[in-house]
Amino acid sequence: MAMETKTVEELATGEAYKYGFVTDIEMERAPKGLSEDTVRFISAKKEEPDWLLEWRLRAFRMWKTMAEPTWAKVTYPPIDYQDAYYFAAPKTKEGPKSLDEVDPELLATYEKLGIPLQEQEMLAGVAVDAVFDSVSVATTYKKKLEEMGIVFCAMSEAVQKYPDLVRQYLGSVVPYSDNFFATLNSAVFSDGTFVFVPKGVRCPMELSTYFRINAAQTGQFERTLIVAEAGSYVSYLEGCTAPMRDENQLHAAVVELVTLDDAEIKYSTVQNWYPGDAEGKGGIYNFVTKRGACRGRNSKILWTQVETGSAITWKYPSCILQGEGSVGEFYSVAITNNRQQADTGTKMIHIGKGTSSRIIAKGISAGRADSTYRGLVRIQPKAEGARNYTQCDSLLIGDQCGAHTVPYIESRNPTANVEHEATTSKISEDQLFYCLQRGLSEEEAVSLIVNGFCREVLQTLPMEFAVEAQKLVGISLEGSVG
Amino acid sequence: MDAKTTDSAPFLDRLEAVDTDQPDWAAALRRAGLAVYREEGLPHAKVEAWKYTRLDGLTRSAFEPGISAPDGITVPDGRIADMAGAHRLVFVNGCYRAELSDDGLADEGIEIVNLGKPGAAPGWVAEHMGRVLDLDGMPLAALNAALWGDGVAIKLADGAQLQKPLHLIFLAAASTPAMFQSRHLLIAGRDSRAAVIESHLGLEGAPTFSNSVVEMILEEDAVLDHAKLVDETEHAYHIAATALSLAGQARYNGFVLTLGGRVVRNETRVRLAAAGAECCLAGAYVADGEAHVDNTVFIDHAGPGAASRVVFKGVIGDTARGVFQGKTLVRQYAQKTDGHQLHKALLLSSGAEVNAKPELEIYADDVKCGHGATAAQLDEDMVFYLLARGIPEAQARQLLTEAFLGDVVDEIASPEIAAAMSAALTRRLAGINADHGA
Numbered sequence: 015m016a017m018e019t020k021t022v023e024e025l026a027t028g029e030a031y032k033y034g035f036v037t038d039i040e041m042e043r044a045p046k047g048l049s050e051d052t053v054r055f056i057s058a059k060k061e062e063p064d065w066l067l068e069w070r071l072r073a074f075r076m077w078k079t080m081a082e083p084t085w086a087k088v089t090y091p092p093i094d095y096q097d098a099y100y101f102a103a104p105k106t107k108e109g110p111k112s113l114d115e116v117d118p119e120l121l122a123t124y125e126k127l128g129i130p131l132q133e134q135e136m137l138a139g140v141a142v143d144a145v146f147d148s149v150s151v152a153t154t155y156k157k158k159l160e161e162m163g164i165v166f167c168a169m170s171e172a173v174q175k176y177p178d179l180v181r182q183y184l185g186s187v188v189p190y191s192d193n194f195f196a197t198l199n200s201a202v203f204s205d206g207t208f209v210f211v212p213k214g215v216r217c218p219m220e221l222s223t224y225f226r227i228n229a230a231q232t233g234q235f236e237r238t239l240i241v242a243e244a245g246s247y248v249s250y251l252e253g254c255t256a257p258m259r260d261e262n263q264l265h266a267a268v269v270e271l272v273t274l275d276d277a278e279i280k281y282s283t284v285q286n287w288y289p290g291d292a293e294g295k296g297g298i299y300n301f302v303t304k305r306g307a308c309r310g311r312n313s314k315i316l317w318t319q320v321e322t323g324s325a326i327t328w329k330y331p332s333c334i335l336q337g338e339g340s341v342g343e344f345y346s347v348a349i350t351n352n353r354q355q356a357d358t359g360t361k362m363i364h365i366g367k368g369t370s371s372r373i374i375a376k377g378i379s380a381g382r383a384d385s386t387y388r389g390l391v392r393i394q395p396k397a398e399g400a401r402n403y404t405q406c407d408s409l410l411i412g413d414q415c416g417a418h419t420v421p422y423i424e425s426r427n428p429t430a431n432v433e434h435e436a437t438t439s440k441i442s443e444d445q446l447f448y449c450l451q452r453g454l455s456e457e458e459a460v461s462l463i464v465n466g467f468c469r470e471v472l473q474t475l476p477m478e479f480a481v482e483a484q485k486l487v488g489i490s491l492e493g494s495v496g
Numbered sequence: 497m498d499a500k501t502t503d504s505a506p507f508l509d510r511l512e513a514v515d516t517d518q519p520d521w522a523a524a525l526r527r528a529g530l531a532v533y534r535e536e537g538l539p540h541a542k543v544e545a546w547k548y549t550r551l552d553g554l555t556r557s558a559f560e561p562g563i564s565a566p567d568g569i570t571v572p573d574g575r576i577a578d579m580a581g582a583h584r585l586v587f588v589n590g591c592y593r594a595e596l597s598d599d600g601l602a603d604e605g606i607e608i609v610n611l612g613k614p615g616a617a618p619g620w621v622a623e624h625m626g627r628v629l630d631l632d633g634m635p636l637a638a639l640n641a642a643l644w645g646d647g648v649a650i651k652l653a654d655g656a657q658l659q660k661p662l663h664l665i666f667l668a669a670a671s672t673p674a675m676f677q678s679r680h681l682l683i684a685g686r687d688s689r690a691a692v693i694e695s696h697l698g699l700e701g702a703p704t705f706s707n708s709v710v711e712m713i714l715e716e717d718a719v720l721d722h723a724k725l726v727d728e729t730e731h732a733y734h735i736a737a738t739a740l741s742l743a744g745q746a747r748y749n750g751f752v753l754t755l756g757g758r759v760v761r762n763e764t765r766v767r768l769a770a771a772g773a774e775c776c777l778a779g780a781y782v783a784d785g786e787a788h789v790d791n792t793v794f795i796d797h798a799g800p801g802a803a804s805r806v807v808f809k810g811v812i813g814d815t816a817r818g819v820f821q822g823k824t825l826v827r828q829y830a831q832k833t834d835g836h837q838l839h840k841a842l843l844l845s846s847g848a849e850v851n852a853k854p855e856l857e858i859y860a861d862d863v864k865c866g867h868g869a870t871a872a873q874l875d876e877d878m879v880f881y882l883l884a885r886g887i888p889e890a891q892a893r894q895l896l897t898e899a900f901l902g903d904v905v906d907e908i909a910s911p912e913i914a915a916a917m918s919a920a921l922t923r924r925l926a927g928i929n930a931d932h933g934a
Contacts, residue, residue: 085544393871395846395847408856408858410858410860410861410863411861412861413828413831413859413860413861413862414828415859415861416857416858416859417856417858418855418856418857418858419854419855419856419867420853420855421852421853421854421855421869422851422852422853423850423851423852423853423854423869423871424849424850424851424852425841425843425849425850425851425871426848426849427843427846428843428844428845428846428848428872428873429873430843430871430872431870431871431872432869432870432871432872433868433869433870434852434854434867434868434869434870435866435867435868435869436854436856436866436867436868437864437865437866438856438858438863438864438865438866439863439864439865440861440862440863
């Protein structure tokens with residue numbers, strides 16, 4: 015079909031990725047390669063306490079014995095873990111005390127990315143923690159949050175200021191031995207965000223972290239930990255971009271969420287790492303472990319993700335539903351184009367009585383991409399009356415791409431109710447014709463239909479992100495369909 | 497072979513029992529099977545395709561080939577699929593027994609050959625045997641290829657019609673642990689039509705291990721109705737692979753009913769090679785006690801415009817476990833594919849478990865594919881509705897369970913087969929509900 019040939023051709027220009035610039039800024043790096051010395055170097059740089067260094071070293075020793083997982087439906091050349099920098103930071107004399115002290119070059123970078131940190135501090139709305147390569151460079155709205163007892167700061171700062179909290183929760187959801195990439199992260203994580211919402215506090219604004227990979231040949235390993243005490247609520251957003259480079263860069267993050275009684279965490283991601291060019295050259299390898307533990311009664315964790323970037327996505331945000339009546343939700347849109355590969359999904363582990371979960375996953379595959387939904391719903395014997403509903407829909411655009419669904423459903427309690435459905439289809443000629451007939455251009459029509467296809471997911475995003483995500487859906491598929 | 501190989505790949509020593517006087521094709525098949533089985537060994541939990549079905553128990557009994565059945569064994573008519581007027585071929589412990597079977601079929605254009613003596617098999621057996629089932633990743637089918645001892649080959653000439661259903665009856669009865677590996681082949685010529693029923697029955701006795709392979713080739717416009725009933729003993733391992741290849745416009749109506757066995761795995765692999773091929777595969781299972789019932793289905797849409805529909809339902813009680821793994825693969829050139837899959841499980845007790853993995857792998861864009869899976873207990877509202885109408889609880893539950901599985905029986909195209917399967921199911925459910933009711 016002529017329309018579809020255009021797809022591949024137009025996208026080949028790679029113009030769709032507007033975040034591909036590089037910021038020229040002086041960097042400080044750890045020596046290339048990975049060894050115990052690298053781990054010690056990072057820990058020393060961060061002036062970490064002994065227990066954390068020990069923890070890192072245990073992880074590193076374990077990692078050396080582990081093999082890279084091969085079960086995901088992604089293919090990539092072997093990664094040389096010695097041929098990368100594990101720590102890179104913009105050079106500054108001391109940490110900035112306020113935005114005025116932040117390197118103007120950095121502020122300009124974030125402005126260019128559409129995240130004007132200064133402006134955001136003026137306007138009410140979103141508190142932002144900006145992570146540049148390996149370190150957090152700026153956090154806005156800190157003061158206002160502190161007054162309410164909410165901690166929102168860089169992980170490295172939290173280790174210094176709130177060591178007990180960090181020690182109590184770090185690794186309690188994703189242990190250092192969890193999997194190859196999480197273990198690597200545990201050994202070399204450089205920074206990330208720490209959020210702590212005390213009992214009964216409803217965080218009045220969206221908290222947001224903006225991740226940026228800038229330096230070449232550098233991996234990014236951030237670690238995010240969010241703890242919501244009883245009766246609290248927080249909504250957290252994360253965004254990510256990286257420059258266009260011919261090499262592949264590794265991003266292996268770990269996110270841990272903990273909710274206690276009646277607490278709720280809403281975690282939204284718009285992932286737009288550089289996806290590589292039309293021939294699949296360059297792009298980020300995104301191997302991420304995200305997991306939330308609903309420890310308290312009636313607690314809730316909601317994951318929303320819009321995955322449009324990365325050459326390879328390997329990501330399964332999960333919920334461990336321990337607390338009686340706890341709720342886990344997962345909403346995902348994964349868009350792959352050109353030669354991108356995404357293997358993403360979720361795990362819902364029902365342990366407590368009356369736990370419920372809902373999974374809505376939308377996969378859109380275009381060009382020569384492969385998109386896989388891989389998910390697990392497990393009902394443990396004691397999860398009396400547990401409930402799960404899963405819906406996975408895939409949309410294929412063009413005949414060179416693939417869309418796959420690999421759900422695992424395990425139920426060990428008769429009173430549980432588990433439902434799963436999946437469909438695969440393409441944009442129907444009837445839908446297109448209907449829109450064209452009403453005066454829309456083909457491109458507008460496709461964008462409308464695709465946005466409609468993703469609607470259920472996009473509408474769970476906070477408003478600030480929903481607008482960005484909708485545009486992103488359009489951009490990612492630009493030309494591919496119309 | 498070293499000791500390690502014997503541990504991970506047991507039964508290799510049983511090769512000594514295999515007759516060495518064989519034609520080339522049989523020897524080649526054995527060599528191929530042996531190579532794969534040596535390489536892959538008995539599947540363990542880390543092997544994805546066998547993730548939910550463990551075969552560890554197989555090594556706990558000293559299964560031996562060639563164990564003969566007690567004298568005077570007869571076909572227990574009350575337990576087989578009730579197909580009046582069917583032409584029977586009876587196997588006992590994997591070996592064909594002429595004296596229990598009906599005399600040669602006189603239908604025109606139909607050839608039935610016993611495979612006990614491979615040397616005597618006609619050319620078409622040599623040509624097609626082993627051609628449909630790819631042994632890679634199929635270690636148990638590979639073991640069968642290495643060790644198979646008996647079986648039947650059926651050929652329908654172009655346009656031939658089997659007048660009566662063909663009923664293959666497999667009886668297992670042994671006083672010491674016995675293993676049997678039978679292998680069968682069916683070739684349905686262009687525009688031919690046949691109905692084949694398999695009944696696998698375990699009679700009381702020692703543990704048995706049946707590992708069978710059936711290969712079926714349906715040429716253009718051929719129509720095959722195929723049903724399989726598995727009612728083995730609570731000590732029996734029943735592992736079966738059925739592989740089919742369908743040419744253009746061919747139609748396969750399959751049904752698999754599992755009512756008994758310790759570990760049962762029915763693996764069906766269907767290749768829809770050309771336009772208009774159609775596969776309708778349904779199944780039901782009732783698992784109680786410690787039974788483990790696995791239905792694994794792989795549908796390969798290798799040609800455009802083919803359709804597949806897979807529906808399985810199971811009732812699981814006590815500490816039994818049900819497994820459903822269904823995969824639909826749509827290759828890049830298989831445009832206009834219509835592929836659907838459904839699995840529903842009813843859990844009757846707190847120790848029961850179900851594991852489902854319905855999978856789609858799709859490389860063509862103009863397709864309609866979907867799958868659904870559910871797991872739940874009986875709807876208490878429905879039970880209450882019946883109670884409110886004066887129906888005793890045990891009966892209400894039986895009615896609802898029967899209705900739940902009854903849907904699948906409705907998928908069967910042939911009314912005679914549907915009636916036979918329905919009768920077998922009702923017989924079985926009367927038993928399970930007596931235990932679980934109330």
